[in-house]
Amino acid sequence: MNHYPDPTKQSFDELSAIVRKAAADAIATGALPEVALPDFTVEVPADRAHGDLSTNAAMVSARAFRLAPRKIAETLLAHLSLEGSSFRHAEIAGPGFLNFFLSEEWYAGVVNAVLSCGADYGKSDYGNGQKVMVEFVSANPTGPMHIGNARGGALGDCLAAVLDRAGYEVTREFYINDAGNQIEKFGCSLEARYLQKYLGEEAVPFPEDGYHGADIITRAEEFAAIEGDKYVNASPEERKKALVAYALPRNIEGLRTDLGRYRIEYDVWFSESTLHESGAVRAVVDKLSAAGLTYEKEGALFYKATAYGGEKDEVLIRANGHPTYFAADIAYHYNKFAVRGFDRVINVWGADHHGHVARLKGAMDAVGLDGSKLDIVLMQLVKLMRDGELVKVSKRTGKSITLADLLDEVPLDAARFFFNLREPNTQMDFDLGLAVEESSQNPVYYVQYAHARICHIIQRLAAEGVTFGDGAAIPAVLTDPAEHELIRHIAAFPSEIADSARLYDPSRITKYAITLATLYHKFYDRCRVLGEAPELTKARAELCVATKTVIANLLTMLKIDCPEQM
Numbered sequence: 001m002n003h004y005p006d007p008t009k010q011s012f013d014e015l016s017a018i019v020r021k022a023a024a025d026a027i028a029t030g031a032l033p034e035v036a037l038p039d040f041t042v043e044v045p046a047d048r049a050h051g052d053l054s055t056n057a058a059m060v061s062a063r064a065f066r067l068a069p070r071k072i073a074e075t076l077l078a079h080l081s082l083e084g085s086s087f088r089h090a091e092i093a094g095p096g097f098l099n100f101f102l103s104e105e106w107y108a109g110v111v112n113a114v115l116s117c118g119a120d121y122g123k124s125d126y127g128n129g130q131k132v133m134v135e136f137v138s139a140n141p142t143g144p145m146h147i148g149n150a151r152g153g154a155l156g157d158c159l160a161a162v163l164d165r166a167g168y169e170v171t172r173e174f175y176i177n178d179a180g181n182q183i184e185k186f187g188c189s190l191e192a193r194y195l196q197k198y199l200g201e202e203a204v205p206f207p208e209d210g211y212h213g214a215d216i217i218t219r220a221e222e223f224a225a226i227e228g229d230k231y232v233n234a235s236p237e238e239r240k241k242a243l244v245a246y247a248l249p250r251n252i253e254g255l256r257t258d259l260g261r262y263r264i265e266y267d268v269w270f271s272e273s274t275l276h277e278s279g280a281v282r283a284v285v286d287k288l289s290a291a292g293l294t295y296e297k298e299g300a301l302f303y304k305a306t307a308y309g310g311e312k313d314e315v316l317i318r319a320n321g322h323p324t325y326f327a328a329d330i331a332y333h334y335n336k337f338a339v340r341g342f343d344r345v346i347n348v349w350g351a352d353h354h355g356h357v358a359r360l361k362g363a364m365d366a367v368g369l370d371g372s373k374l375d376i377v378l379m380q381l382v383k384l385m386r387d388g389e390l391v392k393v394s395k396r397t398g399k400s401i402t403l404a405d406l407l408d409e410v411p412l413d414a415a416r417f418f419f420n421l422r423e424p425n426t427q428m429d430f431d432l433g434l435a436v437e438e439s440s441q442n443p444v445y446y447v448q449y450a451h452a453r454i455c456h457i458i459q460r461l462a463a464e465g466v467t468f469g470d471g472a473a474i475p476a477v478l479t480d481p482a483e484h485e486l487i488r489h490i491a492a493f494p495s496e497i498a499d500s501a502r503l504y505d506p507s508r509i510t511k512y513a514i515t516l517a518t519l520y521h522k523f524y525d526r527c528r529v530l531g532e533a534p535e536l537t538k539a540r541a542e543l544c545v546a547t548k549t550v551i552a553n554l555l556t557m558l559k560i561d562c563p564e565q566m
Contacts, residue, residue, distance in 0.1 A: 004122075006495055007494075014086055032075055054097050107483070111542050121494070129169055136155065143213050145402055147384060173270055179272045186244060190247055193219075300319045307366070333363075443514050450551060468542050
């Protein structure tokens with residue numbers, strides 16, 4: 001187990017220990033009754049003038065000690081020992097709050113911790129090495145990826161990165177839906193377009209529920225260019241099988257290519273068809289039947305989903321003998337937990353799948369697993385906006401905008417950053433104009449500019465022979481409020497990553513990044529680095545390097561470039 005620094009958490013824990021020690025000493029001397037100290041909270045005051053951290057220990061102890069909160073606070077304060085701690089001073093506020101002020105040594109220690117850890121700063125052991133799978137995008141390979149997939153890709157990939165940084169063993173997985181109804185529909189659509197080429201559109205009606213995209217026509221044309229009219233007189237089954245065998249792998253490779261361009265690399269591409277071929281779907285259905293959780297009705301086999309929180313019972317095997325998608329989904333998730341041994345599984349789904357959440361979690365309980373270990377992140381819709389107006393179609397094709405269209409229009413960095421600017425469960429507007437703008441109004445440009453600005457300062461310092469960045473203890477000379485505000489934010493980075501992992505919300509990191517850039521620009525405008533006394537110049541140079549390190553760590557985690565000049 002590694003022990004990575006987390007200055008914010010350490011200061012919270014240290015304050016709790018100091019207060020508990022003060023209470024124990026007060027009890028030992030008879031200054032407080034011999035009663036257990038109730039649980040209390042440590043938090044950051046709304047106004048930093050009232051302290052850096054505050055606790056309500058005296059307030060929540062009033063009933064236990066049968067004393068006024070102010071009296072308890074005075075007693076605790078009298079027994080506090082801050083020597084050698086991260087705090088220089090404590091005082092009572094209001095009816096009994098205890099407020100603590102961080103020491104100059106603490107501020108210097110944060111900067112040194114970043115310099116010492118470098119690229120590892122921000123990592124933690126929060127996840128304790130648990131095996132976690134993040135399954136995201138998993139778009140049907142029957143057509144191109146849409147804007148919802150673009151948000152899901154950025155969200156899932158950045159969530160996986162946050163979990164990895166927080167100490168989980170993470171696997172990224174794409175589930176290939178290469179079996180079932182959608183593939184049958186895919187085959188019928190290809191067949192119609194192929195036959196229409198040789199027999200005419202009037203002679204071959206297109207399936208009402210078929211896939212109407214231009215990509216289907218393209219694949220049918222490609223197939224015809226290779227095979228000619230060889231399959232016109234073949235049986236429908238042979239014809240569809242040949243068309244799907246040609247088109248499906250190419251579509252899947254197209255998904256890989258587009259996602260790779262988006263800087264998303266999966267550890268596993270898992271095919272639904274393998275579940276059917278291996279007998280895994282049949283096995284999980286038999287498992288439910290053996291548990292008395294299935295019944296037959298009108299020739300179909302139903303699962304008693306209502307026994308495990310479902311709104312209605314669900315079909316597992318249709319009357320024609322074919323398994324449903326739900327049956328395959330149960331087998332797939334059984335494989336994740338029981339076969340591959342993941343401690344936790346996270347699926348990133350569109351909000352339209354919300355009705356599927358409870359029944360799938362319930363099905364995990366039904367097959368003897370723990371449904372609470374399956375977490376679903378529901379993602380709301382994206383609206384593409386240009387000049388304040390909704391954009392629905394591609395300027396290039398006149399069709400719905402795809403992931404590839406988006407990446408043709410906006411920088412990759414902007415796409416990945418923008419799609420993580422909002423919590424997954426909130427609808428978001430993606431401003432296409434802002435995404436290409438090179439100004440402080442563009443949040444990713446704003447953060448990258450802070451990194452480039454620091455690189456420029458470091459170059460100037462090096463040119464003037466100023467030495468820094470050696471990790472040596474810096475003097476406690478960083479006393480300006482802008483310096484303290486920036487250092488406190490840097491200190492919070494490991495905790496912010498852990499919270500993002502806990503809440504499955506990587507938007508916390510982009511928001512953190514924007515605030516970090518804002519605080520750095522504020523420091524830059526207020527505090528000169530060059531031209532000051534040598535020890536102050538060195539200390540501020542160290543703070544610049546620490547800030548640059550944190551920006552680089554978070555942008556690298558999000559797979560966003562860290563330019564050294566702009």
